[in-house]
Amino acid sequence: MTSAIVVGASVAGLLTARVLSEHVDEVVVMEREGLTDDASPRGHVPQGRHLHLLLTAGLDRLVAWFPGIDDELTAMGAVWVDGTRAWVYQAGGYRAQGDWGRPALSMTRPLLEQVVRRRIALLPNVNLEDGVVVDRVDVSEGQVSGVVVEGALRRADLVVDCSGRSSRIAHQLRSSAILAPPVTRVTIDCAYASGFLPRSADDFEGTFLVCGTSPPTSFRGGAVLPVEGSRWMVTLAGVHGDAPGTSPEEVLAFARGLLSPAVAQLVERAGPLSSDASYRFPFSQRRHYEMVRRLLPGFVTLGDAACSFNPIYGQGMACAALQAGALGETVRELGVASAELPRRFHRRAAKIIDAPWAIAVGADFLHPQTVGPKARGTDQVNRYVLRLIKASHTSVELARSFNLVLNLVEPTRSLARPSVVARVLASSVPGRRRQARIGHPRVGPPSSV
Numbered sequence: 001m002t003s004a005i006v007v008g009a010s011v012a013g014l015l016t017a018r019v020l021s022e023h024v025d026e027v028v029v030m031e032r033e034g035l036t037d038d039a040s041p042r043g044h045v046p047q048g049r050h051l052h053l054l055l056t057a058g059l060d061r062l063v064a065w066f067p068g069i070d071d072e073l074t075a076m077g078a079v080w081v082d083g084t085r086a087w088v089y090q091a092g093g094y095r096a097q098g099d100w101g102r103p104a105l106s107m108t109r110p111l112l113e114q115v116v117r118r119r120i121a122l123l124p125n126v127n128l129e130d131g132v133v134v135d136r137v138d139v140s141e142g143q144v145s146g147v148v149v150e151g152a153l154r155r156a157d158l159v160v161d162c163s164g165r166s167s168r169i170a171h172q173l174r175s176s177a178i179l180a181p182p183v184t185r186v187t188i189d190c191a192y193a194s195g196f197l198p199r200s201a202d203d204f205e206g207t208f209l210v211c212g213t214s215p216p217t218s219f220r221g222g223a224v225l226p227v228e229g230s231r232w233m234v235t236l237a238g239v240h241g242d243a244p245g246t247s248p249e250e251v252l253a254f255a256r257g258l259l260s261p262a263v264a265q266l267v268e269r270a271g272p273l274s275s276d277a278s279y280r281f282p283f284s285q286r287r288h289y290e291m292v293r294r295l296l297p298g299f300v301t302l303g304d305a306a307c308s309f310n311p312i313y314g315q316g317m318a319c320a321a322l323q324a325g326a327l328g329e330t331v332r333e334l335g336v337a338s339a340e341l342p343r344r345f346h347r348r349a350a351k352i353i354d355a356p357w358a359i360a361v362g363a364d365f366l367h368p369q370t371v372g373p374k375a376r377g378t379d380q381v382n383r384y385v386l387r388l389i390k391a392s393h394t395s396v397e398l399a400r401s402f403n404l405v406l407n408l409v410e411p412t413r414s415l416a417r418p419s420v421v422a423r424v425l426a427s428s429v430p431g432r433r434r435q436a437r438i439g440h441p442r443v444g445p446p447s448s449v
């Protein structure tokens with residue numbers, strides 16, 4: 001009889017339980033928070049009150065593991081969005097609309113967790129225990145034998161730490177000098193504010209709107225996406241100290257400072273909007289388990305506990321899903337109790353994390369205020385990507401290539417394909433430059449005077 005304990009029943013923990021259920025006889029998920037069967041925000045996942053878009057790579061895994069979940073989510077109000085009526089403003093213009101390769105499913109984070117939890121509850125060999133705080137992992141004779149809850153040992157062949165960025169287990173193992181992976185931190189000092197507005201079809205001539213930061217001069221971004229309950233979810237984010245407030249006046253003033261006026265116009269039309277919550281994210285953080293020579297048999301880490309990225313790129317959940325997939329693959333190959341498992345898994349996971357880390361942290365270095373280890377070549381890559389973004393204002397093909405990379409479907413190196421490079425170069429040749437879409441999206445007239 002093989003067994004695994006997953007610490008944390010958030011996105012990483014739930015998806016990990018799903019993949020392990022195929023290869024392990026008994027999977028127990030332990031979650032410190034008492035869970036309810038609804039889609040309300042959770043106290044221990046405060047970021048769930050803010051916009052959470054699941055990138056395509058994550059959605060693909062979700063649908064593969066829980067067939068029909070996309071239809072289930074849609075039936076509960078999640079909304080498909082694609083490039084055809086999208087308004088994404090960056091580097092002085094909007095990305096060309098059209099076929100961006102893959103649609104995305106827009107919903108709130110609590111809805112996603114609720115539906116995944118329900119699917120997990122249907123798995124006969126997975127048991128979700130909520131209201132259970134894991135104090136620490138038990139390490140004896142150089143390996144993890146289980147977790148300690150209220151002083152009692154709960155044994156398992158494998159413990160998976162999915163307890164998030166501030167993982168107590170990571171701190172325990174570091175402070176007792178048992179497992180201390182090198183840690184990389186890159187400061188971004190990001191602040192979020194979010195709220196909901198009622199949504200109607202004539203609010204706005206598109207399906208969603210994103211306005212990115214424009215370094216080095218603009219530190220603020222914003223997004224408006226349709227979510228369940230016929231609502232717009234509006235999130236405003238600023239970096240390096242440019243924080244949105246939460247009152248209607250502060251929210252509107254911040255939105256008016258975005259480079260696209262459409263977010264503020266939509267807030268004016270459908271508002272007033274006050275933020276339900278604010279969130280500060282000081283730095284992206286990566287624990288490099290792949291660099292540790294002697295990992296602990298019986299123990300692996302994934303999700304935000306391994307790596308948490310500047311959230312404005314929306315990568316965390318998809319990256320956790322990809323890591324969970326890699327863990328399932330490794331357990332299938334080696335067996336859950338293999339001493340080799342942590343090393344093989346963390347090498348795979350590191351390769352998965354490399355791409356979103358390079359995208360997020362690399363772009364953050366466009367802000368001169370960003371501090372942390374900067375990979376060689378970052379400035380050259382950023383210069384090229386900036387040209388590509390500008391070229392994507394007129395080229396649907398480039399908008400698609402970029403979108404697929406941002407959604408972790410295509411590797412970052414795909415942007416260096418000759419066909420892509422040729423389009424980027426052509427776009428800057430005078431006379432061959434196509435006419436960019438002019439103006440901002442039309443936002444409907446105020447609904448009340």
Ligand SMILES: Cc1cc2nc3c(=O)[nH]c(=O)nc-3n(C[C@H](O)[C@H](O)[C@H](O)COP(=O)(O)OP(=O)(O)OC[C@H]3O[C@@H](n4cnc5c(N)ncnc54)[C@H](O)[C@@H]3O)c2cc1C
Pocket residue numbers: 007008009010011012013030031032033044045047050051052053054055132133134135162163164165167168192279281302303304305311312313314315316317318320
């Ligand atoms: C403001 C913001 C916006 C974001 N937007 C996006 C987005 O658009 N798209 C996206 O993909 N990602 C986004 N992210 C990232 C995303 O929230 C995380 O990557 C995601 O939550 C995966 O995290 P996780 O499951 O690893 O950890 P968490 O979600 O942090 O969950 C950890 C879980 O472990 C439990 N736990 C902790 N300690 C213990 C313990 N000792 N015992 C038992 N249980 C424990 C907690 O209660 C919690 O349920 C955003 C993040 C932030 C901060």
